[in-house]
Amino acid sequence: MTQGIIQTDVYTDFQGINALRNRVRTDGDSEETLRAVAEQFEALFLQMMLKSMRDASLGDSMLDNDNTKTYQSMFDKQISIEMSKGEGIGLADMLVQQLRRNKGVDASEKAGISVSPQRDFTELTNTRPNLLQVKKPSETSSLDRQVPDWKPESPKEFVRKLWPHAKRAADELGAKPEMLIAQAALETGWGQRMVRGADGRNSFNLFGIKADNNWQGARATTETIEFRDGLMRKERAQFRAYTSPEESFSDYVDFLKSNPRYNDALRQADDAPAFTRALSEAGYATDPDYAGKINRIMDGSHLREALGGVEISETGPRS
Structure with missing residues (x-):
């Protein structure tokens, strides 16, 4: 100097x-x-x-x-x-x-x-020492291939975008797609409270699945509400990050099928109230009213009106 x-x-x-x-x-x-x-x-x-x-x-x-x-x-x-x-x-x-x-x-x-x-x-x-040069992340570990950001303006848009993915995932689980839509609506506030990474990118995490030590993909860290000893607390946690809603649904199916603790829930997948109750009892979420909230969304007017605008699939009407 x-x-x-x-x-x-x-x-x-x-x-x-x-x-x-x-x-x-x-x-x-x-x-x-x-x-x-x-x-x-x-x-x-x-x-x-x-x-x-x-x-x-x-x-x-x-x-x-x-x-x-x-x-x-x-x-x-x-x-x-x-x-x-x-x-x-x-x-x-x-x-x-x-x-x-x-x-x-x-x-x-x-x-x-x-x-x-x-x-x-x-x-x-380039003529200086590479003091701040950072190795580029591999394509498989980044969100570079991520689809454009998505923030639905209404429950109807939320359902219209997710219905095809929910239908495929429900078929694999033997569940009702309405139940998966209701769970995603609860976790994301109808798409208004999507988990985002530090760079602001959408994680497309529709089911609140956290990233534990076994998760090898991208992560997004944010504050979340958990229930501990009957009390609601704000905590900071890492969540799985995906490149699209379709990838989130696919991982949700794999997550349930690969965890033995959800076997009982999967055996009741065709019964939405029993399925959500079994998920909650298996520890999917800490909220003691998790299953009840999903079921109330399923029976509520927002979902019912939104489903009215969804086109009938080739296989027939919604089940």
């Missing part, structure tokens, strides 16, 4: 920041000032990036508390300043060159490198 002006070597050094602001006002065209401002901008950029990385983590550690989070934030802010010193990540160099061009100064002469007006940030950072 330039030694000609006061440095901001510690993120709490407000004197250095104020001195830099005053230097810009009085000598904003000098090389030293341009470099110092660019490095401060790069440090702020790194702070934002580190914060985003923290926010996108899988969740808080069991040992985390307000104190550790405070010191973690302090560390991130300080390390961002250290990373911006010297060669940094190339962002400061790019800014200095851009500012020089704006002031009519030949950037290549000043920097001693060949820089065309079209040279972009990607090319510039």
Whole structure:
């Protein structure tokens, strides 16, 4: 970093920041000032990036508390300043060159490198150490193939979109598709409260299936309501993430069939009240009224009216 002006070597050094602001006002065209401002901008950029990385983590550690989070934030802010010193990540160099061009100064002469007006940030950072290069996730572990986001505007749209998938899944389970639609409506608020990942992407998790250690696919972490010892509590949990509603229905079928504890429920799949009650008794959900809520949705006017707009399948009327 330039030694000609006061440095901001510690993120709490407000004197250095104020001195830099005053230097810009009085000598904003000098090389030293341009470099110092660019490095401060790069440090702020790194702070934002580190914060985003923290926010996108899988969740808080069991040992985390307000104190550790405070010191973690302090560390991130300080390390961002250290990373911006010297060669940094190339962002400061790019800014200095851009500012020089704006002031009519030949950037290549000043920097001693060949820089065309079209040279972009990607090319510039390729000459720097790959400090922040992140390995691209494999196609099978990401949501890159995810269908466009979906947020139905009404129960009727919710049912129309999901009915074909519910019908196929119900056929595999020997259940009624209306029951699967009702369960998905309960879990997602008719599609209005879909679980989303840290990046805002829709998980398409229609049945509230959580991601345990055996789940190898994508995950989405969010707050959820659970009942513990008869009391309703807000908890943070990881849920399975899918690329489409169809994939969610397919995994729901596999999930029930692959878990022996749901064998009793599957034997009663053709009886919706018995099926939902057996699911609840097997521990599918912590809500003591889980089965009752599904059955009330099945018998309610919202579903009945929505089903009225669903086209009859080739195999005949809905069962």
